[in-house]
Amino acid sequence: MLNERFLILNADDFGMCHSTNEAINTLFTEGAITSASLMMTCPWTLEAIHLIKKNPSMDVGIHLTHTSEWNVYKWGPLSSNMNTLVDKNGYFPADTATVLKQADPDQLREEAIAQIEFALKSGLDPTNIDNHMGSMHHVMDILLDLCERYQLPLRYAKQGQSVRTQANHEEIVTLADKKGIQLPDHIEMLPFFAPEGKEPAYQITKEAAINCIRSLKPGVTELVFHPSLDTSELKGITETWPMRRFEFAIFRDEEIQELLRSENIQLIQWRDLRNRQRQM
Template identity: 65%
Template sequence: MSKDRLLIINADDFGMCHSTNRAIGTLLKEGYITSASIMMTCPWVTEAASFVRQNPQIDVGIHITHTSEWEHYKWGPLRRDLSTLKDQYGYFPSNTATVIAEVDPEELREEAVAQIELAIKMGIDPTNIDNHMGSMNHVTDILLELCQAYNLPLRYPKHAHPKLNIPHNEQLVKHAEEKGILLPDHVMFLPFFSPIEEVEPTYDSTKEATIQCIRELRPGITELPFHPSMDTEELKSITNTWKMRRFEFDVFKDKEIIKLLDKEEIRLITWRDIRNMQRAL
């Protein structure tokens, strides 16, 4: 096995709101990160898609969405005829547990296809698939079928996270390999999803966690998803995670982080690189 450490720095939630679009667009255009994942059901997706059309070199995957988690900022399915995928007001369920318990898996599939097709119609050339809040992790056969249908790799690690107690689906990894669907070797996280919540998050703690993550990268391909945004009044009205999102916007522009990536001989790659490898199989 090669000892090279390859890293995809992927910004999630592209299209969620204007503040997030500004942050992700800046990081992509200035080359601080390598990829982004777009939410096709969100109110600001047309702005994100316009940015991609104007910058066709940008690497964008589909963040398949079946949940709408914020209390006062909502979105729903593209397929309005999917009855089990809507709450009483027409929005997605607010959490993944409700999706698992109440939503017809075939409606998950139909909505996912609608989102991918809309992205393509809007001029996006998808480079990979993943699913927001793990809303399809209980129907991995459908996820893999979508990957096959569009010949796209999937964000799911071949190996379990070494520190976080996250269930790992060995059968998915095996079936993906049998179907020729490429997966990253590892998926790492910043403190945004840490089980240990700070009373008052700080930029220094985000930066230190990023440094530790980079130093601990293992050989192979690692994806590091994160959630950057500008700390505007818009974002503050949407989510109480606004401080962490601003810290995550700042951290990959930090000169110390940039120097560390070089010092550690980390090579940045994109999901397009992985997609091209898959399509060459």
């Protein structure tokens, strides 16, 4: 038991756009992924909610959002009077640094609650909380309070993480344990961009996935990625579209599926951690 390796295959940015929704819905339908993170503030959120209701077995967490990173495709807060969370046009700022510099923590909390409550009022049964672009990682106490309030686990790795590790890491893990909040042991993320000097290629994504699977440590790991279809819509939104298209294909790849089996990786959902948390 101590050496068992459990893996959550989590697709981020559900609700961002139609192309992403179609990709994630396909992956869920085929059983190629185990979980997804839903953005509650985006133009295509309602379509994602519709897809989830058609397939209640979908394991979906709330991707708390306070940034809107693309140049010509924007979204803003659900709450009114969020003056420290918006730019001059009423959209979320494009980067996390701006949130850290100007956002009132009380407004971050209020908007986060509004997003969770919107999910609940829409009839969803969220399985975890995570945070788009780390916009609340400077107020981890608020994130942990929300996880305690709604009895949901949090995307934050107990043993440090390659994505983000806080300076007060041990304090965060200790507080989560005190509050009874489940955390994964490790977090990994597939690369958004090709290595410097190389063109985006499926093989780059595939090698990254293979290396991650083969090097999984004992315990629970969440592997985060951002699948989408390579439509004109996605190409108009982000230059990362090639890698997102490759990430749509990666866990449908028979070699990757066989590798998961041969490595004896046990695929689980965030729901498993949530159920454990609620039973404690």
